[in-house]
Amino acid sequence: MRKEQLHYYSFNTKTAMLLLVDTPVEDADMRAATASLSYTEPLAGMVFFLGKMEGADVCLRSEGSLISAEALRCAAVYYAAQRGCRQRDEAGRSYRDVSVAFEGFETVTCVRAFSESLTEFDACVLEDGAEAKGELKAVFCSRSGDGAESCRMERFEPSQVRGRVIVEKRSYADVSFSDTPVWQERTSLLIGDEGCAALRNASVLVCGCGGVGGYIIEALARAGVGRIGVCDFDSFDVTNLNRQILSTRADIGRMKTDIAAQRIRAISPDTETVIYDFRLVGSYTSEHLELDTWDYVADAVDDVEAKVGLICSCREKGIPVISSMGAGNRLDPFRFRIADISKTHDDPLAKSVRKQLRERGVEGVKVLFSDEPPVKKGAKPIPSISYMPAAAGLFIASEIIRDLIKNA
Helix, strand or coil, X not given: CCEEEEEEEEEECCCCEEEEECCCCCHHHHHHHHHHHHHHCCCCCEEEEEECCCCCCEEEXXXXXXXXXXXXXXXXXXXXXXXXXXXXXXXXXXEEEEEEEECCCCCEEEEEEEECCCCEEEEEECCCCCCCECCCEEEEEEECCCCCEEEEEEECCHHHCEEEEEEEEEEEEEEECCCCCHHHHHHHHHHHHHHHHHHHCCEEEEECCCHHHHHHHHHHHHHCCCEEEEECCCECCHHHCCCCCCCCXXXXXXXXXXXXXHHHHHHCCCCEEEEECCCCCHHXXXXXXXXXXXXXXXXXXXXXXXXXXXXXXXXXXXXXXXEECCCCCCCCHHHEEEEEHHHCCCCHHHHHHHHHHHHCCCCCCEEEEECCCCCCCCCCCCCCCCHHHHHHHHHHHHHHHHHHCCCC
């Protein structure tokens, strides 16, 4: 991962937060740098890079095609703040006239920046500015639900390029010049940009968002898996607090899938999240879970019939699946094993699942189980402790991630 420090300014126009980068950046690096800066300053609506254009004091470059009046004002304020406002108008206000251009457009527009203080400025277009030529145009782009992008060109009204601009911050940021986001730098150092790309292009469905499933979801999101599905019919209960990472007192009564999706977005906003908020029952799981669209399935449900139905559906579709057996009523996380289900023992849940799979002729199923005998035999409800579901979920996430990057 190639990484450099970029110098940038943060501007607040009251309607938008904009970053202006004044470190030279190659065209090929602009997209990656823009994405990287979006993680550094998540509130920034737009990122622009400074360039050069004959006849203009300052020229704006953009990774995309979005151009805004806010960008025009901020560019003028940047130039004025750098060089000072040394002229005064009839009212005694200090100002500087700045010619601003957008890369790729013929227009050069004269903007007057008035200095209110070291950090606050007013800016407006000079309609009859001597240096202005052509029309001030903007390209507005929007993306529809199916991902198609449509753009239109409109003329700016001079009144739109008017208002207060606050210089929020002058700062340096460590920016990644690869497709791997900067927040995944340490992951990339371990598995390489190719491994990160493999995870970003992967899709994993997690069935069951409780103790084990919650930790699977957590690890997949932090690893940067690009598409994660969450399936559960239940809502959080106070008894979940002792072991389920997605559970807090504030979320009691809320759907587990909603909280899981919220957690994923809070960690990795670029990850696509798909919600299936229904109970898994028998053979209809394949159709309703859209199994053909998933690269891997993690089974963390508790119901035997649902587990067997899900495993069989995955096998029919040729989708890799790993299934969690019992994580409750045990104390030793070092006794967890990933193995073929035929190798399981001392696990009542595994015994029931193994029997039904054998009756259906299904073999070679990868599972996580503990070879520790249950601590309290026959105890109801099943006893549990904080770290056992966590260990089980992380074991399973580890297996999935290593499988996904194996050929990267």
